[in-house]
Amino acid sequence: MSDTPVLEIQGLTGGYSLNRPVLHDVNFQVGTGEMIGLIGLNGAGKSTTMKHILGLMTPQKGDIRVKGKKREEDSETYHSALAFVPESPLLYEEMTVREHLEFTARAYGVSKEDFDERSGKLSALFRMEDKMDSLSIHLSKGMKQKVMIMCAFVARPSLYIIDEPFLGLDPLGIRSLLDFMVELKAGGASILLSSHILSTIENYCDRFIVMHQGIIIAHGTLQQIAEQAGKPGAPLEELFYTLVQGRV
Structure with missing residues (x-):
């Protein structure tokens, strides 16, 4: 340490x-x-x-x-x-789950190779594979929370x-x-x-x-x-x- x-x-x-x-x-x-x-x-x-x-x-x-x-x-x-996961999910309604992850990855300078590996792992881990191209406005509250968590974890601060x-x-x-x-x-x-x-x-x-x-x-x-x-x-x-x- x-x-x-x-x-x-x-x-x-x-x-x-x-x-x-x-x-x-x-x-x-x-x-x-x-x-x-x-x-x-x-x-x-x-x-x-x-x-x-x-x-x-x-x-x-x-x-x-x-x-x-x-x-x-x-x-x-x-x-x-640092990365932050808030208590209440805050997402852009007209962006898909994938677009949220891509936006976060660009902000943290994550390479495309790392993004593909991390986003694939996270979507499987949180059972969101079939929601990656869904707009956030159509997600349940629990799914929105998962997107916030995935966005934080696609980076590696x-x-x-x-x-x-x-x-x-x-x-x-x-x-x-x-x-x-x-x-x-x-x-x-x-x-x-x-x-x-x-x-x-x-x-x-x-x-x-x-x-x-x-x-x-x-x-x-x-x-x-x-x-x-x-x-x-x-x-x-x-x-x-x-x-x-x-x-x-």
């Missing part, structure tokens, strides 16, 4: 208003080949943290570095190193930011996504994954970050989280409940 974190957040304070920040002195790192679970209640600050990483929001205080670079120092290097990816996916789609993320991770990719389905991500993430009301209240491996919660051996759902129940 590289000594330089793929993602490093130091002292991040930010939100939609200077007078009422959502995030308060957030600090964490994502190393090479790590899958980190970002968990918390609605409004805990997970999506706001992701928006700051993506450059959609500007920190009030603190620094965010991707592969050692801040966005204002080298925007091209910063953004080319260093860091994936994935926000609630399981919404709308069928059980086979969820399993395919998890297995593919494990494969990407084994190849050195890093993943910051937000999800409410704690029982699903418990055995896949290397570490967890528990956020509540804009601060990190626990972080570490499942064992370390259990120690912080005072419940060794308990499942992640129980640990999370124990950590936040007195703070709501």
